[in-house]
Amino acid sequence: MKLAQGAEAIIERTERGVKKTRIQKAYRHPDLDATLRKSRTKREAKVLARLEDITPRILSQNEFEIELEYVDAPLVKDALTEENAKELGRAIGVVVKQMHEKGVVHHDLTTSNMFATNPITLIDFGLAQFSDSLEDRAVDLHVLKHALAAKHPDLAVWESFIAGHKPEAALLERLVAVEKRGRYKNKG
Ligand SMILES: Nc1ncnc2c1ncn2[C@@H]1O[C@H](COP(=O)(O)OP(=O)(O)O)[C@@H](O)[C@H]1O
Ligand SMILES: [Mg+2]
Structure with a gap:
């Protein structure tokens, strides 16, 4: 189930949590696009790991995706x-x-x-x-x-x-x- 779709990413519910997938951007050169999506995913995972007490836990990750603990609260x-x-x-x-x-x-x-x-x-x-x-x-x-x-x-x-x-x-x-x-x- 899709929970949110922003400019850069789709958030979907998984069995254990939510998955944030950085989506392809047609207006960017494919190589640059992949590089940007990978580096932002990596950056996000690194920062989440540093801030574990005040962010959702990472459940799994790959090049373009991070699976996070589901936060059961309103924004x-x-x-x-x-x-x-x-x-x-x-x-x-x-x-x-x-x-x-x-x-x-x-x-x-x-x-x-x-x-x-x-x-x-x-x-x-x-x-x-x-x-x-x-x-x-x-x-x-x-x-x-x-x-x-x-x-x-x-x-x-x-x-x-x-x-x-x-x-x-x-x-x-x-x-x-x-x-x-x-x-x-x-x-x-
Ligand atoms: N761990 C989570 N648990 C529940 N909902 C989430 C979680 N992470 C993101 N969301 C939902 O998805 C939306 C977009 O996620 P966000 O990481 O802010 O991506 P974007 O870069 O698209 O803004 C959030 O505003 C929230 O509604
Ligand atoms: Mg956001």
């Missing part, structure tokens, strides 16, 4: 309400901090890539990197802040995220710099 995107926004926001802050402390940056932190479990479960590490850089971590925060503002404009999740994450001053300063750059870019 944060679907679970967020006015009542739980504070609590979930804090929990997201705690888990993103843990991820960064383990030297991983996600590069696509949105509420569609998190399950509302306790602690929060993170997924979708195809674009993630091993990095300790302030800049990379600030960009993660920037992406999440904008995803929250776009998808959940009526809920004050960001403030609770900050309370959970407790970013150091240097990281907050870098976030401000990243945001400034974003504004210049938009003005063209």
Whole structure:
């Protein structure tokens, strides 16, 4: 049974869990396409192994596929309400901090890539990197802040995220710099 189909991958239910298969892209040269799909699958598996406490367990893998433990919970995107926004926001802050402390940056932190479990479960590490850089971590925060503002404009999740994450001053300063750059870019 197909659970989800994104731009890059199909997620199907298996007997034991779910299988994420990176699909062929007709617009890419076949060799480049295969190389990209393999490297993203490998990257995702490597990062999942590093973050075992806050991600689904890997059950099996091959070049283009990863089979993961099924997470039996709603995505944060679907679970967020006015009542739980504070609590979930804090929990997201705690888990993103843990991820960064383990030297991983996600590069696509949105509420569609998190399950509302306790602690929060993170997924979708195809674009993630091993990095300790302030800049990379600030960009993660920037992406999440904008995803929250776009998808959940009526809920004050960001403030609770900050309370959970407790970013150091240097990281907050870098976030401000990243945001400034974003504004210049938009003005063209
Ligand atoms: N381990 C899992 N358990 C249950 N559902 C999952 C799991 N992994 C992914 N999904 C579902 O599939 C969707 C897409 O998975 P994701 O890894 O984010 O791929 P994509 O790159 O296509 O966004 C998720 O938003 C979620 O609904
Ligand atoms: Mg996703």
